[in-house]
Amino acid sequence: MMYAVYIATTDGPVRIQRLQPESAPLSEVFIGRGVTPLGFLSAGFDNFMQPGRPPHTAFGPFSMPGFRMDLSSPVESGESWQLAVFLACGLARSGLLAGPNDAVDVSLCLTGRVDADLTVRKVGHLDIKLEKLRGLITRVGHPVKIFVPADELPEATGRSGNVTAVDDALEVFDQLGLPRPESARKTTTGKSWTLTGKAGAVCLVLGLLGFLIYEFRPGNDRESPEDRVMTMEQVADLAPRLAVNVLRPPSGESCAAVHFGNVQPVQEDVPLHNNAVRLSVSPLLCGLSFVIRAATRGENLSTYADFQGARVAEMIGQPGEASLPVRFADQHEWSVMLPALLSEEFNVTVFAMTTGEEPVARRLNLSVTP
16 A cells, blocks of 8 residues: 655645655755755754654654655645654655655645644644645545644534544554554664565675674774764754844944944844744844854854845845855854845755764754845
């Protein structure tokens, strides 16, 4: 049985075409097999796939630090994608997630946030999301099952399709007649999602035996595998720290005095949500300040920023659409000044990465709307 998984959104269903582990230090979201990540969604996805988050709690540990997720179309905002991604992660690990070219037996449409206890939380706009699923239900030619948060089920009354309410994210597996992935927590870190059955087990055992014979042969003074492998928790602890501040004029001054005079702006911390920030332009928003710190004092880092959206000419003092990589030790800070008006949304993604033999990265995504 192969399952296609869709995120139910207010713009219509978005299919999760692939979800696979990668050796990249960050987890990112793409459209199809594209190479440009969806910045705002990737920040939330990267946070969701970190150690201690729902997928890691239910299905981990994983063999690689990052994941790539391919979608059929963008998801612009919100967190209603979490339940679908959670399910897709479990199905992919079991080899049951249908890719774009695979035959599909059942389509699954889901909406809902998932908290640290795997409780499915309400996200809103369910009536619109269900209405947008009508076309998929009549088009695919196979069963379509819909899963929503339990406290939103009344909105689903009278709708087409098989709508099921769930309180716990793992209840979806129960409803599908699939075993809960309890054993996933006990699997070894090196286990591959694609090796199954006796053949996979034999390959794993033989490969491990050969590796150990080579590593611990007489005269080999290299460290053991346990000494070299970095756990997901260690990756999170060693990742660079990113912060963003808004720059405002002092009392009685204006942003023009900050931009073109000698007036120093006042910095205010901005709370991050899933390593992302969304702001709106205002007369008292003069600019932004980004601070990148090493997790370990004195550590060498590299950072750069990618700008999208508003024309570069509107960014006061910003020389290009992407900054050159900057290498530094311990801490680095840079600012971008904003005009009073923007013609379109301005987005900046800040990347920071350690420069050692095992690089660890973190990303922050910020959007400023007109």
